[in-house]
Amino acid sequence: MGNGIILMxxxxxxxxxxxxxxxxSRVEMNREKYMLGERKIPGWVLAFSERATGSSAxxxxxxxxxxxxxxxxxIWMAVGSALGAIIAxxxxxxxxMIKTKENNALTLPxxxxxxxxxxxxxxxxTSTIVIVLFFIFYLGAQIAGAGKTLHETFGWNPILTMFICTLVMIILTFWGGFTSVVWTDMVQGILMLLTLTIIPIIALYQVYSQDLSIVDTLAETGQGMNSWTGGLTGIALGVLFFNNFSYFFGYFGGQPQLSTRFMALKNDRERKVGTLTVVFWSTISFTGAFLIGLTGLTLYGSNGVDDVEMILPHMVLDLTPAxxxxxxxxGIIAAIITTGDSQLMVVVSSINEDLIRGTFGIKLSDQTLLRYSKITVVVASLLGFVMALATESLVLLIVSWAWGGVGNTFSVVILLAFFWKKYSSIGVLATIISGLVSTIIWISTPLDxxxxxxxxxxxxxxxxxxxFSFIFPDKKPTLNASLK
Structure with missing residues (x-):
């Protein structure tokens, strides 16, 4: 009966x-509306969408x-991520927002x-190759994560659960494009916020009512659990800090599924509303997620779950009515779908806008491009589904690859392009290629x-x-003066 109510x-x-x-899907679509919603979406909606997509599963x-x-x-992982999102x-x-209006760009490349x-x-x-390469696998990671959660909850065949989530992603992206993705992401962002607020409150009450102590549990568990520095000093402490805080570096415009939310802003007023929304969402959500981990350990012990990444679903099922x-x-499935459909939009826009239209210069009508975009949605989704079936280790592995290979690489491009006048086009290519190669080498060796x-x-x-910008400078200034 309980599972039936949960399923309902x-x-x-x-x-x-x-x-x-x-x-x-009932709204008449053109190329700009499908890719960026014609920049008519409210700032607070874009902010909820950006945070839901950026935080994800x-x-x-x-x-x-x-x-x-x-x-x-x-805590340093939460601080790095929240601070990076807010600063961005x-x-x-x-x-x-300003540069997008000047050049009418619809994609990050x-x-x-x-x-x-x-x-x-x-x-x-080069941008399209890197983004599509990583994001097809990244999409597979989201599908695998969705299948894992539904499998753990209901015991269903994981292939079936992955296919269901793939189908939902296809429908949402296929029908309404960017506008549909952003508004559904907003709903999912609210649901994530509720999940990360309600569960910590219930868990803290359970800790109090059972006369348990988070502080004592951390001390008894050992292994530096009760230390903000993990009980480490010197170089080991520096490594821990950088490894946990390092998500910070990927938020500076380098994640195309997040940057398009900035590009879709209508005016500065909407940006300010969006900024306040992000500060509120990040503070509540990251605090809640941190408390879930601590209270979960206190209530169930370090061996309370077989898979530590299932502590939240375990607490939801144990502490709340069906x-x-x-x-x-x-809310958990929402996070996965949120990232999945946003990644689909990135792949679609990269192939159709940056490759077909931009690189090869093939002139197609808006309706033809829209038709190709929808075909790309289906093909990319099915490829992601195949990747999800390929290996059980896909989720953790590919998220790490994508964050470094795409997020951190393109964050460097954005920061240098915005704030360094001598940055050259060859420098951009060197940044992207070195980011791709170094990520593959680094994560495939013990260095990681x-x-x-x-x-x-x-x-x-x-x-x-x-x-490479010093060695191969462009012959004349190429950056828009308004950005300097």
Whole structure:
């Protein structure tokens, strides 16, 4: 009976977001509306969408499990992520908005290429290759995560659960494009916020009513769990800090599924509203996720769950009535779908806008491009589904690759393009290529166990970008003066 009520709550949620997708599909589409919503979406909606997409299942499953396993030192991962997201909205969003209006760019690669007079097509080509390469696998990671959660909850065949989530992603992206994705992401962002607020409150009450102590539990568990520094000093402490804090470096405009939210801003007023929304969402959500890990450890002990990343679903099922569990578990699936459909939009726009239209210069009508975009949605989704079937280790592995190979690499490009006048088009290409190569090498060797590729990629890409800009400068200034 309990599982039936939980399932009913989740089905209701899926019907709501599918209904929203159907609603937006009724609006007449053109190329700009499909890719960026014609910049008419409210700032607070874009902010909820950006945070839901940027946090995704790694916050609800990954970070809660990481806190459960490591204790107080996990806080630096939350601080790095929240601070990176807030600074991006305060510091970079306005520059994205202004430059997008000047050049009418619809994608991150086009946005970057339009700031340079040289090697535009090569920038588009290399950017598209890197983004599509990582994001097809990244999409597979989301599908695998969704299947894992539904399998753990209901015991269903994981292939069936992955296919269901793939189908939902296809429908949402296929019907309404960017507008549909953003508005459904907003609903999912609210649901994630509720999950990360309600569960910690209930868990803290249980800790209090059972006369338990979080402080005592952390001390008894040992292994530096009760230390904000993990009980480490010197170089070991520096490694822990950089590894946990390193998500910070990937938020500076380098994640195309997040940067498009900045590009879609209508005006500065909407940006300010969005910034306040992000500060509120990040503060509540990261605090809640941190408390879930600590209270979960206190209530169930370090051996309370077989898979630490399942601590939140376990707490939802154990601490809440079935009807509420169905709603809150939907928040976890929501996070996965949020990232999945946003990644689909990135792949679609990269192939159709940056490759077909930008690199190869093939002139197609808006309706033809829309038709190709929808075909790309289906093909990319099915490829992601195949990747999800390929290996059980896909989720953790590919998220790490994508964060370094795409997020940190393109963050370097954005920062140098915005704030360094001597950055050249060859420097851009060197940044992107070195980011791709160094990520693959770094994460495939024992080096990643010492210093995460999320940090090393940023540094290596920065060094190559600067060096090659000095060696191969562009013949004349290429950056828009308004951004300097």
């Amino acid at each position: 709550g989740m089905v209701t949620y899926f019907l709501i977001i599918l209904g929203m997708g159907l609603y937006f 790694w916050l609800l499953l990954g970070f809660t499990g990481f806190t459960f396993a490591t204790g107080l030192s996990a 909205w305060v510091w970079l969003a306005k520059k994205f 086009a946005f970057i290429a339009d700031m340079f007079d040289h090697n535009r097509k090569m920038i588009l080509l 009807w509420l569990a169905g709603i809150l578990l939907s 166990a010492l210093i995460t590729s999320r940090f090393s990629t940023f540094v290596i890409a920065l060094i190559f970008g600067v060096i």
